[in-house]
Amino acid sequence: MKRDITLKINGQSYEVRIEEDALLMDVLRKNLYLPGTKKGCGEGECGACTVLVDGVSELSCLMYAVMAEGKEITTIEGLSKGGKLDPIQEAFVEASAVQCGYCIPGMIMSTKNLLDKNPHPTEAEILDGMSGNICRCTGYKKIVDAVKLAAEKRA
Amino acid sequence: MPSMIGKGVPRVDAVAKVTGTAQYVYDMQFPGMLWARVLRSTIAFGEIVSIDASEALAMPGVRAFLTGKEIGDDLHGTSLCDEPILARDIVRFYGEGIGVIAADTEEIANEALKKVKVVYREMKPVFDVEEAFSENPPAILHPDLRTYKTSRPPKFIENRPNVYHSHRIQSGDLEQGYTDSDVIVEHEWRTAKIQHVQMEPHCAIAEVEANGDVTVHASINTLYACKNIFCRAFNLPKSKVRVRTYAVGGGFGGKQNITTMGVTYALAKATGRPVKYNLTREEVFIGACTRHPTVIRVKDGVKKNGTLMARDIEVLLDGGGYSEFGFLVVMNCCYAAIGTYKIPNFRIRSYGIYTNAPICGAYRGFGNVQVQWATECQNDLCAEAIHMDPMEFRLKNVLIDGDRNPGREIVFNNEAKQCMEWVEKGMETLKEKLERKPLPPNKVRGYGVSGGNKYSMAPTSSMAYVKMYEDGVVEGRIGGDEPGQGLFTVCAQMLAEIFELPMSEVRIIGGDTQICPYDEGSISSRATYNNGNAIRLAAEDCIRQIREKAAIKMNVPAEKLKVANKRVYNTDNVLESIDVRDLYDLNIMATGLYVKEGGEFCGKATWFQGTCKPNENYNSDRLCSFYTQGAQGIAVLIDKETGKVDIEGIVSSYDTGNPINPPLVEVQIEGGAMMAIGSALMEAMIMDEKGQTINANLTNYIIPTFKDMPLESHHMTNIAKSYHPNGPFGAKGLGEGTMSCTAPAIANAIYDAIGVRFYDLPITAEQIMAELNKKAAEGDPAKAKETVEVREPATIGV
Numbered sequence: 011m012k013r014d015i016t017l018k019i020n021g022q023s024y025e026v027r028i029e030e031d032a033l034l035m036d037v038l039r040k041n042l043y044l045p046g047t048k049k050g051c052g053e054g055e056c057g058a059c060t061v062l063v064d065g066v067s068e069l070s071c072l073m074y075a076v077m078a079e080g081k082e083i084t085t086i087e088g089l090s091k092g093g094k095l096d097p098i099q100e101a102f103v104e105a106s107a108v109q110c111g112y113c114i115p116g117m118i119m120s121t122k123n124l125l126d127k128n129p130h131p132t133e134a135e136i137l138d139g140m141s142g143n144i145c146r147c148t149g150y151k152k153i154v155d156a157v158k159l160a161a162e163k164r165a
Numbered sequence: 166m167p168s169m170i171g172k173g174v175p176r177v178d179a180v181a182k183v184t185g186t187a188q189y190v191y192d193m194q195f196p197g198m199l200w201a202r203v204l205r206s207t208i209a210f211g212e213i214v215s216i217d218a219s220e221a222l223a224m225p226g227v228r229a230f231l232t233g234k235e236i237g238d239d240l241h242g243t244s245l246c247d248e249p250i251l252a253r254d255i256v257r258f259y260g261e262g263i264g265v266i267a268a269d270t271e272e273i274a275n276e277a278l279k280k281v282k283v284v285y286r287e288m289k290p291v292f293d294v295e296e297a298f299s300e301n302p303p304a305i306l307h308p309d310l311r312t313y314k315t316s317r318p319p320k321f322i323e324n325r326p327n328v329y330h331s332h333r334i335q336s337g338d339l340e341q342g343y344t345d346s347d348v349i350v351e352h353e354w355r356t357a358k359i360q361h362v363q364m365e366p367h368c369a370i371a372e373v374e375a376n377g378d379v380t381v382h383a384s385i386n387t388l389y390a391c392k393n394i395f396c397r398a399f400n401l402p403k404s405k406v407r408v409r410t411y412a413v414g415g416g417f418g419g420k421q422n423i424t425t426m427g428v429t430y431a432l433a434k435a436t437g438r439p440v441k442y443n444l445t446r447e448e449v450f451i452g453a454c455t456r457h458p459t460v461i462r463v464k465d466g467v468k469k470n471g472t473l474m475a476r477d478i479e480v481l482l483d484g485g486g487y488s489e490f491g492f493l494v495v496m497n498c499c500y501a502a503i504g505t506y507k508i509p510n511f512r513i514r515s516y517g518i519y520t521n522a523p524i525c526g527a528y529r530g531f532g533n534v535q536v537q538w539a540t541e542c543q544n545d546l547c548a549e550a551i552h553m554d555p556m557e558f559r560l561k562n563v564l565i566d567g568d569r570n571p572g573r574e575i576v577f578n579n580e581a582k583q584c585m586e587w588v589e590k591g592m593e594t595l596k597e598k599l600e601r602k603p604l605p606p607n608k609v610r611g612y613g614v615s616g617g618n619k620y621s622m623a624p625t626s627s628m629a630y631v632k633m634y635e636d637g638v639v640e641g642r643i644g645g646d647e648p649g650q651g652l653f654t655v656c657a658q659m660l661a662e663i664f665e666l667p668m669s670e671v672r673i674i675g676g677d678t679q680i681c682p683y684d685e686g687s688i689s690s691r692a693t694y695n696n697g698n699a700i701r702l703a704a705e706d707c708i709r710q711i712r713e714k715a716a717i718k719m720n721v722p723a724e725k726l727k728v729a730n731k732r733v734y735n736t737d738n739v740l741e742s743i744d745v746r747d748l749y750d751l752n753i754m755a756t757g758l759y760v761k762e763g764g765e766f767c768g769k770a771t772w773f774q775g776t777c778k779p780n781e782n783y784n785s786d787r788l789c790s791f792y793t794q795g796a797q798g799i800a801v802l803i804d805k806e807t808g809k810v811d812i813e814g815i816v817s818s819y820d821t822g823n824p825i826n827p828p829l830v831e832v833q834i835e836g837g838a839m840m841a842i843g844s845a846l847m848e849a850m851i852m853d854e855k856g857q858t859i860n861a862n863l864t865n866y867i868i869p870t871f872k873d874m875p876l877e878s879h880h881m882t883n884i885a886k887s888y889h890p891n892g893p894f895g896a897k898g899l900g901e902g903t904m905s906c907t908a909p910a911i912a913n914a915i916y917d918a919i920g921v922r923f924y925d926l927p928i929t930a931e932q933i934m935a936e937l938n939k940k941a942a943e944g945d946p947a948k949a950k951e952t953v954e955v956r957e958p959a960t961i962g963v
């Protein structure tokens with residue numbers, strides 16, 4: 011069954027006609043051409059598809075798009091404003107926390123979720139808060155550095 | 166200008182990657198594009214009797230279906246052409262592609278796949294590598310093996326029909342070596358089948374123009390190798406085919422297969438529309454490529470004073486259904502054993518063997534990591550047998566410049582000793598930190614060390630173009646790949662250094678065979694060394710052209726001129742200089758500049774790294790480009806009630822030549838260690854009795870997460886002081902070596918903690934618990950160590 015819905019993404023409204031069981035991840039990537047949200051597994055295991063829904067991190071591969079109607083969706087595309095990077099994005103660049111980059115949008119969204127709730131996390135809290143996101147390249151150490159640096163920058 | 170070499174400048178692609186604007190093929194869509202899905206076999210070995218896709222083709226939105234026979238390809242391979250794009254008559258592993266569908270959406274294609282009916286005639290498969298290796302194997306996978314086309318002749322083994330290639334390096338006299346030894350240490354070691362798990366799954370989009378020109382956009386880590394193999398498979402002229410890559414979401418050697426390119430091309434040709442194929446995560450496990458499981462037998466002879474007198478190694482590489490890059494793995498894995506230690510009497514023999522399992526190919530180290538799993542654990546056993554400290558044993562036997570290694574190469578730029586000494590000190594610091602706090606209850610701690618190396622292949626070649634624009638910006642074009650390691654960044658740094666420009670005024674273009682010159686790919690840790698040298702030489706050529714032009718304009722001999730910061734200076738009189746713009750003329754409309762004579766300032770170069778011809782024992786003065794060297798120490802904390810191993814600390818030191826961008830080197834070292842922790846403690850693809858992989862997903866195939874890393878203060882990384890005389894600015898390469906030390910260091914640490922020696926990877930919590938329970942039943946104190954197997958010399962292997 012197709013349905014017409016309106017999604018609010020990064021402060022803008024989008025009207026889309028989608029199947030009722032379409033996943034938010036697919037609607038973002040395929041219907042709306044917002045591929046910053048990555049697909050790494052499609053089964054809730056890698057965190058590459060992390061977005062914020064009403065400020066809380068969600069795996070968009072496990073969420074039907076219709077469930078997000080009327081909510082405020084933030085994707086990686088919505089983080090930098092007017093060509094200026096968000097402090098979290100800056101921190102990932104400066105900490106050399108990026109390699110292939112495929113996990114990075116999800117990492118950044120999870121960092122935002124973590125720091126919005128807990129602006130000064132301990133190292134253990136960082137490991138815990140980020141543990142749903144997999145990176146195969148970096149070995150995580152420099153991503154932890156980036157999260158710490160982001161916390162400093164936002165302070 | 167401050168030097169750009171050795172600077173941790175941000176990656177050139179960092180901003181695109183943190184803003185989600187970097188382009189990956191997995192994300193791309195073209196107008197009118199169809200989606201492909203591959204039909205996969207449900208048996209491990211057998212004949213395809215019939216495929217009926219009529220019901221699928223009748224579905225709305227389904228545009229085409231092709232069987233393996235209809236793809237129209239010749240068998241392909243790295244050197245041995247044994248692999249079809251999709252199986253034709255015979256299926257050789259569970260999950261092998263046998264047909265492909267194109268539909269308007271991925272969802273329709275998925276539905277349509279379910280409607281295809283396949284009839285098989287099953288044959289008895291062989292899954293066990295030793296059975297497959299035998300003279301009378303239960304199955305012969307490629308009865309026509311000896312008639313296949315090859316581009317580099319395989320070394321078959323008479324009477325062993327499943328061996329697709331073999332290799333041997335030998336020197337000295339093994340028997341004499343054992344006779345001269347006081348102790349013989351001999352064991353068998355195994356590694357499991359693991360997968361790269363690149364975060365971006367494999368994918369490709371193909372387009373065919375009306376005139377037959379082909380463009381394939383693919384997520385691959387060997388641009389030209391894939392193009393060449395693809396052209397050969399479809400008998401396409403090189404000039405008609407353009408292969409493009411973009412940001413590649415991880416490679417690790419696992420994106421060198423042309424399957425996605427092949428099916429999308431065949432469908433694009435059949436439908437006249439662009440066709441895209443994205444692998445699912447499950448397909449990445451079964452339909453892409455994996456790391457060879459191995460059985461490795463090592464026999465060492467050592468003297469009481471710690472001298473390693475003899476080492477004989479036999480490696481069985483379980484290659485799966487087709488040879489793919491496994492052909493090179495057979496050869497390359499041998500170098501692992503000659504790179505770090507002096508061994509006067511030496512032999513390594515390796516065999517690539519077909520089994521009815523998903524294909525094994527290149528995986529970060531080309532077999533080197535598996536071999537070092539065995540040899541670096543053996544080193545600990547040898548040391549123990551003669552009551553020597555494990556690091557002292559390694560340092561006693563480590564190669565230093567001027568030595569001859571077991572391949573009889575003359576050793577140079579080998580900083581293994583420096584790495585080991587750094588790790589030895591680092592481990593003292595780590596111990597001191599860890600032991601400040603009392604051990605948690607029910608936990609036991611252990612420390613382990615390992616050396617490690619990775620050779621980089623040669624002969625090999627890279628090319629580059631370097632062009633200066635009229636605004637003074639310099640662009641380098643390379644055919645090398647950027648799957649995340651940072652190649653484009655370090656090449657940009659080299660250009661910035663040579664032209665004395667800031668990073669914002671240089672750029673690297675890559676990933677397009679139409680506009681970038683030949684390269685042999687981001688494999689074998691070769692990219693920085695070879696692409697860097699090509700960029701350096703092409704930059705010199707470009708500068709030569711600029712100076713020659715400026716010499717006329719300034720009336721100063723070219724050799725007295727220097728190009729820096731968009732100006733040309735007279736080195737005899739620094740006050741005399743011109744803007745590079747002055748080398749151009751204004752066009753008639755006064756809208757732009759051009760070079761009146763001689764064309765654009767565009768340098769080009771080939772970098773070629775040669776070797777010395779090996780003899781029949783594969784000995785020569787130089788067999789490769791360089792060796793990355795390294796050492797690592799690991800602290801483990803083991804829970805005696807669950808068997809769970811926590812990595813408490815990692816101390817790493819690697820010799821990668823002169824580091825162009827130290828943070829990029831560190832992040833490679835840290836990433837390689839984490840990947841290796843997965844291979845050591847958690848990762849294994851599991852097949853049921855029918856050959857079906859039962860954990861082809863990230864729920865049941867577990868890879869390391871944030872939770873598996875040590876605290877930052879217990880994680881120390883060092884880059885050794887080193888300068889390779891042939892490297893660009895002294896640099897070597899690094900990517901693969903970073904996995905070489907970790908698994909043995911972990912096993913050695915586990916042994917130190919609980920006195921149990923594990924011979925097979927991965928070492929799971931269940932196995933540790935089983936061993937601890939066994940010990941408890943025997944009334945053995947957890948710390949008691951088992952005795953090392955010490956035997957009279959005996960011949961092993963075949």
Ligand code: FES
Pocket residue numbers: 048049050051052053054055056057058059060069070071072
């Ligand atoms: S794609 Fe959603 S968790 Fe992996």
Ligand code: FES
Pocket residue numbers: 107108109110111112113114144145146147148364414415649
């Ligand atoms: S940077 Fe490649 S997966 Fe994280």
